[in-house]
Amino acid sequence: MRDPLIEEFEQALDEYRAADWEKVGLKAGKFCEIAYCICAGHATGSYAATPSKPVNFPQACRDLEQHNGTKGRSLCMQVPKILAALYELRNNRAIGHVSAEVSPNHMDAEVFLRGMKWVMGELVRNYSQLALTDSHAVVEAVTARTFHMVWSSGDMRRVLEPAKTAGQKVLILLYAEGKQVAVAQLQAWVEYKNGTDFKRKVLRDLHKRAWIHFDEKASTAQILPTGQAYVEKSGLLVVGQ
Template sequence: MSIDPHSVLGNLPSSLKAELVDEFNKIMRNYREGRWEASELNGGKFCEIVYSILDGYLAGGSYPSRAKKPARFKDACEDLAKSAKTYSESARLTIPRLLIPLYDVRNRRGVGHVGGEVDANHMDATFVLHAAQWVMAELVRIFHSADISTAAEVVKNLTNRTVPVIWKVGQVARILDTSMSLANGTLLLLYSELGPQIDKNLAKNLEQGSMSNYKRVLDRLHQARLIEYDRESGSVHISPLGEKTVEERILP
């Protein structure tokens, strides 16, 4: 959803609002695209921003202009509980307590999960997503300067379940929106991975039985400068214009 930080986050500094909304939207977008590791990394930055907001709020509104990273994140969050009890328990206790495990997903789980462990990236990213949604809803509840019904609607939307656009099963990636066009599906798959992909793999993921027909789709995307397609090697790169198309037209 589109969040208006000025109407639902009260009198917080505009720079902190922008940072918070930007990181939250990155978590949402990365989860939708199946970019589990990226989603977790954004969760760490999100925690630092929320900590900076709470620290300023509990210090009587003395906010930093930009988010800061405390030297000892766990200790810093626990110190927030020492604030005056005139502030809400959510700001002093509940949110800070949730930020600690949310931050640890990045720092202690290692995100990559190398070695003999079962891959837990999807599970961890799901925790990051829903924890971030809950924290955002609480911040809206605490800081909103909109009317009650508007704030309640924002909270409701923030806590709705988010379904990823791409579902990965082993080495296969499926687009769950069956109404999506072949061209848009191609752009989305290219956008979801770092580096180029091979036309045959894209065709397999998109369940295209005829390579000759699918190559014509790639040719049209190439001519529109949305991708760079090398027919000889089969390599397909998404262009900056293609990335912008995904972000502004396909994902919303």
């Protein structure tokens, strides 16, 4: 179950960098289910071939406490309690805050990210067969501070890696927005001076690749599913790439 756990964790990091707070919650829920299965395998001594969702997640986490005397408190009590808390937050707060004056989605995403990092650190600490100094380095790398790729303030957006090309910035911004954006707004976010060149050299090229839909008549742009897949798989949301 290591590979699917790491995959969900890394995807949650990508969504966080893209400032897609609700998707961080979705990934956190799947992460919790897989991490629970690992804890259950540790507690019972029998690991499932594939991860699965318990019928009653909070109760399943509490049931692991009975093994703490022989299997230790970390993976039988402490980690399951964190997983149960994250799962509760995911199911009852992470989606649907349209009417709220101040959306808690960003705050929730911060909790999800730090909770997942702490759980990952505990799993490394309990399962690592590396030398002590190497294990410590892995834990430090996992729990290092992460910043999201897109800064937002009111109607303003900015990609926090200036070295990205204009096309890459457009993809990142449209990925983060997840909806149509006016070309003039997008040009301002990318800080591209020449509007004609922005449409001709950047947007038309991305449209031709079928990564975005550039509606020249309406003067809007929106990312396509193929563009979303490219952003997620190309490492565009990873700092330094």
